[in-house]
Structures are given as C-alpha cells and as structure tokens.
Amino acid sequence: MGPDKASDNSRRNFLKRTTVAGAAGVAGALGINAVAPSVLPEKMVFEKNLSFWSRVLPSPNSPLSKDLDVDVAIIGGGFTGLSAAYYLKKNQPTQNVALFEAQRCGNGASGRNGAMMLNMTDDRFLQWSGDPEMDKRIYALTLDNIRRLQALAAQFSVDAEIEQNGALQVFNTKKDAESGREFIETIRPHGLPFEYWDRGKVADAIGTNFYEGGLFDPGSGQLHPGKLVALFKTAAETADAQIFEGTTVAGVEEGETLRLMTADGKTVRAKALILATNAYTSKLGYLRRAVAPFFDYVAITGPLSDAKLAEIGWKKRIPFNDSRTEVFYLGLTKDQRIHIGGGLADYEFNDSLETPIRSKRRCMELREELIRIYPTLREEPIEICWSGAVDMSLDQTPSVGRMGKHGNVFFAIGFSGHGVNLTSVFGRVLADLVTGSERDWGWGWLPYLNRLPPYMPNEPFRWLGLQLATEYYRLTEFK
Numbered sequence: 001m002g003p004d005k006a007s008d009n010s011r012r013n014f015l016k017r018t019t020v021a022g023a024a025g026v027a028g029a030l031g032i033n034a035v036a037p038s039v040l041p042e043k044m045v046f047e048k049n050l051s052f053w054s055r056v057l058p059s060p061n062s063p064l065s066k067d068l069d070v071d072v073a074i075i076g077g078g079f080t081g082l083s084a085a086y087y088l089k090k091n092q093p094t095q096n097v098a099l100f101e102a103q104r105c106g107n108g109a110s111g112r113n114g115a116m117m118l119n120m121t122d123d124r125f126l127q128w129s130g131d132p133e134m135d136k137r138i139y140a141l142t143l144d145n146i147r148r149l150q151a152l153a154a155q156f157s158v159d160a161e162i163e164q165n166g167a168l169q170v171f172n173t174k175k176d177a178e179s180g181r182e183f184i185e186t187i188r189p190h191g192l193p194f195e196y197w198d199r200g201k202v203a204d205a206i207g208t209n210f211y212e213g214g215l216f217d218p219g220s221g222q223l224h225p226g227k228l229v230a231l232f233k234t235a236a237e238t239a240d241a242q243i244f245e246g247t248t249v250a251g252v253e254e255g256e257t258l259r260l261m262t263a264d265g266k267t268v269r270a271k272a273l274i275l276a277t278n279a280y281t282s283k284l285g286y287l288r289r290a291v292a293p294f295f296d297y298v299a300i301t302g303p304l305s306d307a308k309l310a311e312i313g314w315k316k317r318i319p320f321n322d323s324r325t326e327v328f329y330l331g332l333t334k335d336q337r338i339h340i341g342g343g344l345a346d347y348e349f350n351d352s353l354e355t356p357i358r359s360k361r362r363c364m365e366l367r368e369e370l371i372r373i374y375p376t377l378r379e380e381p382i383e384i385c386w387s388g389a390v391d392m393s394l395d396q397t398p399s400v401g402r403m404g405k406h407g408n409v410f411f412a413i414g415f416s417g418h419g420v421n422l423t424s425v426f427g428r429v430l431a432d433l434v435t436g437s438e439r440d441w442g443w444g445w446l447p448y449l450n451r452l453p454p455y456m457p458n459e460p461f462r463w464l465g466l467q468l469a470t471e472y473y474r475l476t477e478f479k
Contacts, residue, residue, distance in 0.1 A: 044250065044283045045353045046102045051112045051386040052300045052339070053226035058233050060104035060245040064266050070098045070242075072434055073260055073270035075249050075284070077101030078110030079419065080412050081276030082232035082243075083427025084434075089239035092435055097241045098268070100260070102248040106229035109278055112388030113420055114298055114329045114341040116167055116319045118220045119143055121448070122418035123396040126169050126215045128183055132190035134447065139192060141446075143219045145425045149228070156238065158231040160223050161334055167220035168320035170202055170211035176323040177213035184215070193218055206320055207313030210373050214320065222319045222331050225420065232424070252284055254404050272434050273404075275411040276427075278419075279389035282351050290399065290453045291391040291414050292462060295348070295356050298341035299366040299385035300333075301377070309336055311376055328369055338377070340370045345390070347466045350459050359387050390417045393453035400426045401450035402433055410434055414453045 049057070072088055074081045077099055085099045101107065118125055119142040120135070129135055146164060153160050171177040177199075184196040195216040203209040237243060248263040252273065260268040275281055279293035304312075314332055321329035321342070328342045343365050346356040356362075363385035371378050393399070393414035400412040410433055412426040429446070432438040438449075456462060 056226040057106045063246040064244040071096040074099040074274040076276030077105035079423035083424035084430040085236040085241040087431035122416040160227040162223045164221040166218040170214040279391040293389040295346040297362040300339040
C-alpha cells in the first residue's frame with residue numbers, strides 16, 4: 001500500500017468514496033435535483049446545547065430590539081463568527097460590526113465538539129497529499145494560529161485550557177499501522193514534524209494496548225470548547241463588536257445593501273454579510289449543495305480519582321482518534337474526565353438538524369467502545385452525552401470566500417469535523433476578505449480560498465447515497 005493510502009480507512013476519505021457523486025448524475029438527468037429545495041423546504045431548528053462544555057458558556061446577551069444599520073453583519077455565534085467579529089474590529093476599529101446568534105454563542109458545533117485542537121485541514125492532516133510544500137505552509141498557518149489562541153487567552157485573562165501536548169492518530173489494524181510507517185518514510189525528507197509510534201510507545205502514552213501503533217503530531221493538542229467561545233466573545237466585545245443573541249435571522253435579501261430579516265420582524269441593513277453558520281447554512285438558502293450535516297455524538301465521564309487515572313496510565317493528556325472511517329476520538333480534561341466521541345454518525349433526511357431518534361443508542365455505543373479501550377472504566381458512569389451537527393463536504397476540504405450577486409456575501413464552510421483550530425484561521429481570512437486586505441496578508445496562496453466543495457445532490461438522492469455508504473463501512477469496520 002502506497003503512502004497516499006496511509007489514512008485509507010480514515011474519516012477524511014469518507015464522503016468522497018460514497019455513492020453520492022453517482023447519484024447526482026441520476027438526479028440531474030431526472031430533473032428532480034433542481035426542484036428538490038422548493039418541494040422539500042428545510043426546517044430552521046436550533047436545539048439547545050446541553051453538552052458538558054456548555055456549562056461554562058458566557059451568559060447570553062439580549063436579542064435585537066430594533067432595526068439596525070451596520071457595515072458588516074455576521075450570522076452565527078460560534079468560533080468562526082466570533083473570531084471574524086474580533087479580527088474585523090481589531091483591524092478596522094471604525095467598522096460597525098454586529099453578530100446575530102439564534103440561541104446563544106456556542107450553541108452549535110463550537111460548543112459541542114470533541115475538543116481536539118488539530119493542525120492543517122481534514123483533507124491533509126496525517127496523510128500524503130502529493131504537495132508537501134503546500135502541506136508545510138498549511139501546517140505552519142495552523143500552528144501559528146494555536147500560538148495566537150494562547151496569546152489571546154493571556155491578553156484577555158481567559159483560561160481556555162489550551163494544551164499543546166500533541167495528538168495521536170492510532171491504528172486499529174496492522175495494515176493501517178504499516179501504511180502509517182510508509183507515510184512517515186515518505187514525508188520524512190520534507191520537514192513535517194510527524195512521528196510514527198509503535199504499539200508499545202502508544203500504549204505507554206495513552207495507557208491501552210488496544211491499538212497497533214499511531215502517528216503523532218507534536219504541534220496539536222486540545223482545549224475547552226466552551227471556554228474558547230467565552231474567550232472569543234470577550235475579545236469581540238472588548239473590540240466593540242455588537243453581539244445579539246436569541247436573534248434568529250430568517251431570511252436574507254441581497255443587494256448592494258443587504259437586508260436581513262429576523263424571525264420576529266426586525267430588519268438589519270448591512271454593506272457586507274458573513275455566513276458563519278456551518279451546518280446551518282442551507283437553512284438560509286445558501287450552499288445547500290456544498291455540505292451535508294452529520295450528527296456526531298460525545299460522552300464524558302465524571303472526574304476520575306488519581307488512583308483510577310494511574311491505573312489507566314494515560315499520560316500527558318494527549319488526545320487521540322482511531323483509523324476507522326467513522327472515527328472514535330478521545331480526550332482527557334484537566335479535571336480528569338475522559339470524553340469519547342464519534343463512532344457511528346447519522347445523516348437525517350433533508351439536512352434535518354433535529355436530534356436523531358438513534359441518539360440514545362449512539363451514546364450507549366460510545367460507552368461500549370470506551371470500555372473496550374479501557375476495561376477498568378466499566379464501573380465508571382457516563383455523566384452526560386450529547387450530539388451536534390458537523391458540516392461535512394464531499395472531499396473533506398473546507399472553503400472560505402465571497403459570493404452573491406454583488407460580491408458582498410462571505411462564507412466559511414466544510415470544516416468536516418476539523419474546525420476547533422481552523423475556524424478562527426478562517427475568521428481571520430474572512431475579516432481580510434471583507435476589508436479587501438487579503439492580498440496584503442498573502443491569502444492568495446490558500447487553496448481553499450474562493451472555491452466551493454464538490455457538488456452534492458439534493459434529496460432524495462443525497463439521503464440514499466449517504467445511507468448506502470454508511471451501511472457499507474459499518475458492515476466492514478464494525479463487525
């Protein structure tokens with residue numbers, strides 16, 4: 001197996017190997033694809049974030065109470081939107097910037113994720129892209145962003161529990177481990193810092209001999225997602241950005257001046273609009289064919305005793321994920337809780353964002369996997385389990401850029417479960433795009449700039465293709 005197959009069983013290759021692309025051709029030929037959005041309108045649903053991380057989310061601001069005129073409107077109060085608001089005001093303090101969040105900041109994926117702070121993008125991380133020079137530039141960009149997060153936390157005295165102890169991708173099979181070895185040999189001459197760890201070294205670091213080896217990135221790490229939301233909200237408001245929570249933008253009317261209509265009848269007029277809505281973007285009529293929202297699940301234990309943690313042998317709080325298509329990922333918090341996420345993900349018909357009926361079963365599966373990895377946790381209860389929607393693109397590549405008839409609608413999308421670090425990189429890119437300064441900052445080299453992910457068909461072909469693909473991998477990998 002060649003180095004380009006080093007992560008062949010990983011999630012980042014998931015959708016591009018599905019039957020969706022073929023279904024799109026059929027759908028187009030039948031003429032159903034074009035009319036599906038009007039025949040099957042999507043419901044705008046914002047379920048409350050009940051994750052462990054949500055316990056420390058900042059108190060919500062008041063909703064918008066009157067019509068408003070601004071220079072830049074931002075929809076979405078997660079990492080992308082909050083960081084874009086901060087960088088816009090930091091770079092151009094005279095800009096009038098307002099952010100609108102339907103529930104509270106951190107209600108979406110930013111407040112529900114698995115807390116892994118990874119470098120690069122999902123399509124390139126720990127796999128051979130064929131372009132090592134570009135890989136190094138993207139690695140350096142994301143590594144620099146972690147340093148920026150650390151500096152921002154120090155500046156605003158908000159401890160987001162940022163730990164740069166590295167991160168592991170562990171291998172479930174000997175075949176995967178051999179591919180990992182080959183990958184390291186291939187990238188070694190190109191200066192990327194990744195390491196191959198054999199089974200013994202992996203077991204020594206994370207306390208389980210469940211895996212055949214792993215790839216280690218010393219520059220990655222983990223953080224507390226809820227506290228990172230608090231950090232960016234503090235930064236944005238300190239820079240004088242306006243943030244309105246409990247304010248649902250229900251529609252957008254494009255023009256040289258954009259009009260945003262809220263669900264309760266208010267109007268916002270803006271010269272530019274940033275869609276920082278990720279898995280929710282299609283609810284506003286944008287980018288429906290760019291991504292599909294997949295529900296991921298995360299469970300967390302109560303705090304473990306020092307004796308129990310010593311018995312497990314997980315050292316240095318190095319987070320890790322496995323090498324299956326629908327990966328499991330685990331982390332250890334500062335207060336000694338173990339969280340596990342991933343596993344079987346769910347796509348709901350017509351991009352639905354209502355919690356899947358299988359959510360309780362998925363949480364049970366997370367506990368079962370945790371006990372397989374760490375049998376001594378059998379008596380430790382799961383304190384809470386939650387779900388969240390991930391914006392998966394067909395090729396696992398993210399996109400950031402501008403669109404619209406007047407070129408004043410900006411977007412970032414397709415993080416594909418790799419967004420904890422990357423979202424605020426793209427927040428900076430968005431701020432530069434809006435102010436027209438992206439060339440000054442050298443963003444022109446970025447391969448994800450002003451491009452859209454590969455086309456995804458509409459329903460019912462989207463659902464059919466994704467169900468076929470997920471069932472295939474479950475039959476082969478979850479025996």
